[in-house]
Amino acid sequence: MKKILIVEDNEMNRDMLSRRLLRKGYEVKIAVDGAEGLRFMQEYQPDVVLMDMGLPVKDGWTATAEAKADPNLRSIPIIALTAHALEADKVRALEAGADDFDTKPVNLASLLEKIEAF
Amino acid sequence: MINKFRYLIFLTLTTNSLFPYLILLFLMSLVISFGMLSYYSGLFSAEALRAEGIDNLLGGGFVDTFWWSLKHVLDPGALSENYGAPVGVIIFALLNSMMGLALTGGLIGLIVNSIQNALESAKQGISIIDEEGHLIILGWNRKAPSLIKQFFLLNTPQRVVILSGSSPQHVQTILKAEGVDQKNKKILVLTGLTTSAAVLDRIGVSKAAHIIILAEGQGLKDSYSDVNTINSLMVIESKLTAQTKVNVVAEIVNAERLGIANIASPSPLVCTSLLMSRTMVQCARNPGYARVYSKLFSSAEIGFELFSCVNLEGSLFADACPMITNATVIGVSWVKKLDDGSLKRVTVLNPEPDYDLAKDDQLVVINRRNSTVRFDPDQKVALKGNLRQLLDRPKISDILIFSSSPNLSAIINELGLNSSSQITVTVACRNATDIVLSLDENIALNGGARRSLPESITIVPMEFDLDRRWSLEQFDLSDYDSIFVLADESVSNVDADSSTAMIMLLLEDVSRKGGVVPPIVVELLDSKTKDVLKHSTIIDSVISTEFVSAILLQVATNPFLESIYSELINAGGIEMGFRPLDNYNMLGKSMGYSDYLSHAFAVNELIIGYQLGDGPDAEIILNPDRSTFPSLNSRDRLIVLAQQLYT
Numbered sequence: 119m120k121k122i123l124i125v126e127d128n129e130m131n132r133d134m135l136s137r138r139l140l141r142k143g144y145e146v147k148i149a150v151d152g153a154e155g156l157r158f159m160q161e162y163q164p165d166v167v168l169m170d171m172g173l174p175v176k177d178g179w180t181a182t183a184e185a186k187a188d189p190n191l192r193s194i195p196i197i198a199l200t201a202h203a204l205e206a207d208k209v210r211a212l213e214a215g216a217d218d219f220d221t222k223p224v225n226l227a228s229l230l231e232k233i234e235a236f
Numbered sequence: 237m238i239n240k241f242r243y244l245i246f247l248t249l250t251t252n253s254l255f256p257y258l259i260l261l262f263l264m265s266l267v268i269s270f271g272m273l274s275y276y277s278g279l280f281s282a283e284a285l286r287a288e289g290i291d292n293l294l295g296g297g298f299v300d301t302f303w304w305s306l307k308h309v310l311d312p313g314a315l316s317e318n319y320g321a322p323v324g325v326i327i328f329a330l331l332n333s334m335m336g337l338a339l340t341g342g343l344i345g346l347i348v349n350s351i352q353n354a355l356e357s358a359k360q361g362i363s364i365i366d367e368e369g370h371l372i373i374l375g376w377n378r379k380a381p382s383l384i385k386q387f388f389l390l391n392t393p394q395r396v397v398i399l400s401g402s403s404p405q406h407v408q409t410i411l412k413a414e415g416v417d418q419k420n421k422k423i424l425v426l427t428g429l430t431t432s433a434a435v436l437d438r439i440g441v442s443k444a445a446h447i448i449i450l451a452e453g454q455g456l457k458d459s460y461s462d463v464n465t466i467n468s469l470m471v472i473e474s475k476l477t478a479q480t481k482v483n484v485v486a487e488i489v490n491a492e493r494l495g496i497a498n499i500a501s502p503s504p505l506v507c508t509s510l511l512m513s514r515t516m517v518q519c520a521r522n523p524g525y526a527r528v529y530s531k532l533f534s535s536a537e538i539g540f541e542l543f544s545c546v547n548l549e550g551s552l553f554a555d556a557c558p559m560i561t562n563a564t565v566i567g568v569s570w571v572k573k574l575d576d577g578s579l580k581r582v583t584v585l586n587p588e589p590d591y592d593l594a595k596d597d598q599l600v601v602i603n604r605r606n607s608t609v610r611f612d613p614d615q616k617v618a619l620k621g622n623l624r625q626l627l628d629r630p631k632i633s634d635i636l637i638f639s640s641s642p643n644l645s646a647i648i649n650e651l652g653l654n655s656s657s658q659i660t661v662t663v664a665c666r667n668a669t670d671i672v673l674s675l676d677e678n679i680a681l682n683g684g685a686r687r688s689l690p691e692s693i694t695i696v697p698m699e700f701d702l703d704r705r706w707s708l709e710q711f712d713l714s715d716y717d718s719i720f721v722l723a724d725e726s727v728s729n730v731d732a733d734s735s736t737a738m739i740m741l742l743l744e745d746v747s748r749k750g751g752v753v754p755p756i757v758v759e760l761l762d763s764k765t766k767d768v769l770k771h772s773t774i775i776d777s778v779i780s781t782e783f784v785s786a787i788l789l790q791v792a793t794n795p796f797l798e799s800i801y802s803e804l805i806n807a808g809g810i811e812m813g814f815r816p817l818d819n820y821n822m823l824g825k826s827m828g829y830s831d832y833l834s835h836a837f838a839v840n841e842l843i844i845g846y847q848l849g850d851g852p853d854a855e856i857i858l859n860p861d862r863s864t865f866p867s868l869n870s871r872d873r874l875i876v877l878a879q880q881l882y883t
Contacts, residue, residue, distance in 0.1 A: 127808070128803075128806070128808050128809040129799070129803075129809075130583070130584045130585060130799070130803050130809055130810060131809060133572070133582045133584055134584045134587055134588075134591070137570070137572075137582075138591065141594065172808060201808065201879055222879050223586075223588050223840045223879045224588065225588070225590070226588065226590060226591075227590070
């Protein structure tokens, strides 16, 4: 099963998402901000990263851009998750280097499709 | 030698409470022995035996002599009964009675003193409390009376023990002034150090059901209040064992100290400055929020419960919600095993409708207090799939804040966290320029880390001093999306709530003259000031200490609520929202509760109640009765839990 790194600062959101993915059989690791997310990407080498965009310390856009600029991390697919429902936010996430985009609250079936696509 | 003897007496007198009685007994023995010398002056002669008070019933020996002497020492009236006895006997009787008078006086004095000391100790509250399952309030501040009132609304038989540095008389006077009925309620008011292990033992911390630690002192201005609270937390923590089931909650005033407090104890913490600032910002974003929040956490009306999902395993969350027929489901909860092997209860509000419930899940419901949750598996809601709605989210970009409250920096920071676009905050107070310059140094985040103000915030200082000018002419109030009036304790000779009331009068004046006044969020320190402002037509939300006490009490009686209340006011995550019916394209259609529920699920929202009408007097109904759910109109709003979207 795929190893998934969830980078999310909101405790309830990460508890729920990790529980749902664990129950689907995924291996899940959690980071609470962008800087920790980058560190865990190096250490854990996940198959997919679910990256919230509005993060403390280092936001998701910056963390995504830095990951995509790092030769060791650039191949790891990043799915941007955001509560910003506007089209501009999707464009911004994709411009930062995210491989796909989804809005919160997540639709699990749709998210799983995106995860499995990588 | 004499000095040494004196010191020995002093030492014994001060360290041994029995010593004065022993000395008295010794002196009494001496006097009685002295009186017994009267035997040699003809105590039992024929002349003496004619006197009423002299008898030789036991042969006129040692016992009769002792009895005669003892009688004179203890009873001065016995002297008169020697009338007719020889002069020598009368002289002994006189001396004996006089010395006895002095000794009896001393004995009575000692006894009275001991009783007085015991009474004084009780008055001062230095007694040992032999209670179990009681509520302990450590510390005293203006939230305490409201907290106690709310606790009594729960109608529990538990005793309330208040331990603080304030004198019991002071506390009792305030309780009386605040209308707390002390006669029929079980309140024990004690004085003592809330950080002393011995004192905490004395009030039975390990046997209590709930402990609430209030920040004693002058709030944010007093850095020692949090230090004492943290110290008390540590002492209490050391008293608790794995077997003791005491719910402890502490009030931390300054967010900067939350990190240390979390290290001191795993108990839930309520940070007043964060709670107030976050709630005020949420009130500005969603007018009416404070009233919903107060109602949700008011101790008397609504209770939070966990409902087991054993029979619901595999059901979708949206399918399970309507099956609870008399309570409103607001989330799910389970116990998670952490990496270190410890267990942690996790609560998630408004999960996705397609979340499939597990055997170990529990539904989090709000229900009327003392009402049993009813379950009917036949109740269903027709789900409409997953729709995306683009809501007209509250947008606040220009804010006017009156006063230089210590909460100012926290509020500005919170405004920044709740907005993704540029915002301008005008700070109107005395010495506004200096205060704005110092703001950047005062931002502290939850957990204690310091940071600068977000770059998206522009702060404009505006000199405003009620001492100099009673006017708002310099402000064009129509420029602002929202106004905050914060409790300002910076002027020592003016009560913060009085300043707030003055500013409200000025704003009311602008409104009466036809000026545009944006929604106003007001912070009050005394809940009674609410009554003074209740006729104001322009106030949108009022937050007072009552609100904080309600949270403290709820978390103390039900610790898992900590995550719920903080999630509801945090930036991001789940928030409470007010939705007009046309939001779901439901306006003008005949709808029942299940229709509303189904439309809300389609946009990942969860209905928890409704608001009838608009404005400050609009009625708020939470956990509505399904059978009497009214037909809502365009002025009404549904109250929902939803994922917060940034503006």
